[in-house]
Amino acid sequence: MTTTAEELESIAQSAAAAAPVWRASSATERAAWLRAIADALDANVAELVEIADRETRLGTPRLTGEVARTTGQLRLFASVVEEGSFREIIVDDADASAAPPRPELRRFLVGVGPVAVFSASNFPFAFSVAGGDTASALAAGNPVIVKAHSGHLELSRRTAEIVAGALHAAGAPDGSFALIEGREAGNALVQHPAIQAAGFTGSVSGGRALFDLASGRPAPIPFYGELGSVNPVVITPAALEARGVELATGLVGSFTLGIGQFCTKPGVVFIPAGTGFEDRVSAAVASVTGGPLLTDRITAAFPDGIQSLLADESTALIAHGAETPDGARPVVVTTDAAAVAARPEALLEEVFGPLTLLVRYTDEAELHAALSVVPGSLTATLHSEPSDDVARTLVLLQERAGRVLFAGWPTGVAVTWSQQHGGPWPATTSLHTSVGATAIRRFLRPVVFQDAPERLLPPELRDASLASLPHRRNGVLRTPAAPHPVG
The missing domain is CATH 3.40.309.10 (Aldehyde Dehydrogenase; Chain A, domain 2)
Known part of the structure; x- marks a missing residue:
């Protein structure tokens, strides 16, 4: 079943409407939404594995472990959101004696807006509908629209139902998550003006075609593709x-x-x-x-x-x-x-x-x-x-x-804060990773507030919040765990 142009337009507009809510959501809310997805997937693991094995023939042990990896990714990003350093908060206090005089500047990272995710064939859970691209995009504060892989459509539909249902039950806004199907719909998705970034795992030819579409838009968007690797x-x-x-x-x-x-x-x-x-x-x-x-x-x-x-x-x-x-x-x-x-x-x-x-x-x-x-x-x-x-x-x-x-073999990628899963072309279209906590960086952009009244600052940039968030002030790194500046 191919998603029609009319259906895609409705989905994209709903995601655009949800984007400001996600961007303004608190760390507590966003982490709870991510954990709700993880809990729902774990609760349905037997059903999901049965569907996945029927479509991919990867076997119950492998697929069961992959579900655990997928829910582990979601919970990792929940902790990333709560920890707060992903926002890269930087404050420079005003200094009239500086040359030139310095205004007050407060900088942080915010979600880019709706993100398109293209599922992989070889990991029907961990790099698919609720996989690492989806988890990191949601954690960054963005709605997600996933293009299902044709190799496991039934699993994609059922996983999407579970994800959407979990988000709705947890209080996330309508338009937070959706699934589309069909190559033409996927091409249209990456070109839709509501989409602000895309993540892809697949072939060099398919990824390059989408990369060119993303770059050729009237307003180009970043395209984070994992394409090919001889390792x-x-x-x-x-x-x-x-x-x-x-x-x-x-x-x-x-x-x-x-x-x-x-x-x-x-x-x-x-x-x-x-x-x-x-x-x-x-x-x-x-x-x-x-x-x-x-x-x-x-x-x-x-x-x-x-x-x-x-x-x-x-x-x-x-x-x-x-x-x-x-x-x-x-x-x-x-x-x-x-x-x-x-x-x-x-x-x-x-x-x-x-x-x-x-x-x-x-x-x-x-x-x-x-x-x-x-x-x-x-x-x-x-x-x-x-x-x-x-x-x-x-x-x-x-x-x-x-x-x-320097030991062992490269198959098997740990899901951790420090993991890097990217590389020079054609491994990826960007230097940013698709696994590990820093995968969130792909779907964020910097914003600076200059001489902003306290009441108009985002909550994270107000002094009351900075006391509990990692940040750099006047060049000095400060962490809530340490009472004195470090670095």
Whole structure:
């Protein structure tokens, strides 16, 4: 069912009417609204998981955990709202003796207005209707309109019903939340003048098309897209010598997790040539089964991606996972660093599904030449030993990713205050993250009040409120937990 132009117009106008109420809502009100959504989702977890498994075939254990992650995100942002530092309050008192004379200035961040959110296919809860984009946009004080993903429409509708019902019961204004369906409606949504920002998780082609629409509006809006990522991994000779079997097992577990459909899958792994690591990976993957992929489009694209890689003369398919009755088998392909450096456009395209590319390097110069052409990614991982000099390698990895790991594997993203889940293009269209407390920053804008009468200031900027909120005054950071200025 596609949302009509008339329905979209009504939804957008309702969101625009609700925006001032959300912007003016107190921290207590906004946190309560977020927790009400989380509680309602938890109360309906069995029903939601059953629908999600029927539509995505991701399995009850994975999906149950994903609901918990989703409600955990909502509760995290409730605590972010209550803590208050997300507003970035700054006050400069008037100073007539300054050159030039300084007026009184009070600055903080406010919600941008209605936000469009585009659901992902691979995380039907955590990056979907009530996922991180929705949670952070609501926490920032904005109504949300979600475009449902075609891969799980029934789940999207039911989740939206629960979210809207929870917000209404908790006292949030009408127009706080809505769901639309259909590609044309999604294109129209990002162009609607009521929408002030958009969040997206999906393909490079789909995200780029929406990004261009958002940028091409008469009044352009920020578009925060998470698009594609190969998530490079570098393994040093010393690391392989110390724990080669462990690294092979860990890699296979990571690139096959969720049938290779995690946005943080290690897709390109740089390994020392002549160490036999390929054989260890082949042995580890041989007994690992794949399974059905999320959508028909993804299913059709996976073998095409494999064939595109194998079309390059440098590559070879060295291992398959176990046979599966339907769906995709895990695949391991090899190439060399010189080929990657020469033809990155052919060898470094993301293949969505259970495939990893092992890239052999003979020395650091060859490794660094190849790393220098790796596209922007969400993550970069370095497996080394204390004896290794990895300073230059680390610089290259840091330049290409928003999160750098030194142990373990990149699949699995903690939902915390400090988490970063973004990176240079094409990982994201912006440097801002879509996971973690600072995701809220995407949907806020700064406003300064100059010489404003106390009675006309927003409550958060009045002196009585500042006593309990983190803020900076005349250049000095003040926190309610500390009786004396810090910093």
